Amino acid sequence: MTEITETTAGPLEGVRVIDLSTVVMGPYAAQILGDLGADVIKIESPADTVRVGHYRTTPGMTPLNLNVNRNKRSVTLNLKDETDRERALDLVDTADVLITNMRPGALHRLGLSYDDIAARNPRLVYAHAQGFRGDSDRAGHAAYDETVQAASGLVDIADRALGEPVYLPTIIGDKVSSLTIAYSVLAALLHRDRTGRGQQVEIPMTDTLIAFNLVEHLAGHTHVPETSPTGFPLSMLKGHKAVRTKDGLACVIPYNPQNYRDFFTAAGRPDLAEDPRVGGDAIDSADHEGLAELIGVCAPALTTEEWAEVCAKHSIPMAPVLELENAHEDPYVQGGHLLDTVEHPTEGTVRTIGIPVRFSATPGSIRRLAPVAGQDTEDVLAELDAAR
Numbered sequence: 001m002t003e004i005t006e007t008t009a010g011p012l013e014g015v016r017v018i019d020l021s022t023v024v025m026g027p028y029a030a031q032i033l034g035d036l037g038a039d040v041i042k043i044e045s046p047a048d049t050v051r052v053g054h055y056r057t058t059p060g061m062t063p064l065n066l067n068v069n070r071n072k073r074s075v076t077l078n079l080k081d082e083t084d085r086e087r088a089l090d091l092v093d094t095a096d097v098l099i100t101n102m103r104p105g106a107l108h109r110l111g112l113s114y115d116d117i118a119a120r121n122p123r124l125v126y127a128h129a130q131g132f133r134g135d136s137d138r139a140g141h142a143a144y145d146e147t148v149q150a151a152s153g154l155v156d157i158a159d160r161a162l163g164e165p166v167y168l169p170t171i172i173g174d175k176v177s178s179l180t181i182a183y184s185v186l187a188a189l190l191h192r193d194r195t196g197r198g199q200q201v202e203i204p205m206t207d208t209l210i211a212f213n214l215v216e217h218l219a220g221h222t223h224v225p226e227t228s229p230t231g232f233p234l235s236m237l238k239g240h241k242a243v244r245t246k247d248g249l250a251c252v253i254p255y256n257p258q259n260y261r262d263f264f265t266a267a268g269r270p271d272l273a274e275d276p277r278v279g280g281d282a283i284d285s286a287d288h289e290g291l292a293e294l295i296g297v298c299a300p301a302l303t304t305e306e307w308a309e310v311c312a313k314h315s316i317p318m319a320p321v322l323e324l325e326n327a328h329e330d331p332y333v334q335g336g337h338l339l340d341t342v343e344h345p346t347e348g349t350v351r352t353i354g355i356p357v358r359f360s361a362t363p364g365s366i367r368r369l370a371p372v373a374g375q376d377t378e379d380v381l382a383e384l385d386a387a388r
Contacts, residue, residue: 010037029181034071076374148173152209239292267298
């Protein structure tokens with residue numbers, strides 16, 4: 001059982017972040033900053049969509065809310081109410097960072113655009129995340145992770161590799177954008193500390209995921225004229241998948257001829273270890289697909305644990321497939337404190353996702369578990385009044 005303490009720690013101690021965002025993209029970014037020591041105040045409307053769905057004990061305390069809103073204080077304000085809106089602006093005046101994913105039109109109507117805020121707090125880093133670029137003809141359009149996967153080319157990659165235009169079964173556009181918000185905010189804070197000036201940072205989900213996808217998938221279109229199609233060949237292989245061992249699933253990825261020879265020998269197939277395709281100094285790209293199929297054919301020869309020993313001995317890239325249903329029992333997960341249990345003040349015993357980054361001098365910490373909506377309104381506003 002992990003103990004939650006009120007001790008502020010981390011490299012962002014002393015930085016105040018206003019989280020004026022909903023669902024996952026903005027809240028997850030703000031949570032990361034909170035994990036690193038920032039004082040995060042979440043201004044939420046009376047009905048944030050992340051609080052809609054299954055809950056065990058308290059209305060609004062959904063698993064998704066518990067996972068993206070820790071290390072925050074919750075203040076409930078109705079921004080359409082003039083008094084509440086002024087209170088929100090007063091809080092923004094005290095902040096170093098504002099994160100929002102509200103649409104531009106709504107921000108202008110509420111007097112919360114960058115120009116409005118910068119006139120009051122010119123040192124503020126104003127991070128605005130949205131589906132599409134603000135200067136494009138799609139600015140202000142509704143966007144969800146699936147639309148961003150489509151607009152970024154990710155669905156095309158899946159269609160070409162798998163034969164089906166499927167969506168990746170995770171909200172990758174939101175979460176990659178969350179990480180982009182976090183590092184962009186840190187860069188803007190560094191600039192602010194050097195110059196004294198804040199700035200607006202726009203993080204369009206579609207642009208972010210296009211850039212993310214093209215790192216390897218631009219491939220032969222990197223050159224003009226093109227030298228080969230787009231798509232990273234290894235990732236696009238039909239047989240590029242985890243394989244079934246004698247007792248489970250594993251990722252086994254021989255990368256060079258010696259890896260293949262050692263793999264086939266361990267599988268009891270000396271004939272394949274002498275195959276001309278793995279006899280040279282490098283694997284011909286034309287042979288990758290056939291060899292990938294042979295990995296699947298040979299993998300059932302050993303158990304997952306036996307393959308782990310073989311692959312470690314011969315430096316063959318390998319990992320057992322983590323079953324999420326049993327992730328909390330996995331020794332690697334336990335050793336990294338990635339799913340420890342904690343006592344939540346309203347929800348009882350819950351698992352909390354650990355902080356994956358380790359700092360030797362300024363470690364992050366989980367100081368507050370996700371709050372009930374509005375539970376800190378009175379305290380935060382009292383602090384605001386006392387500081388006047």
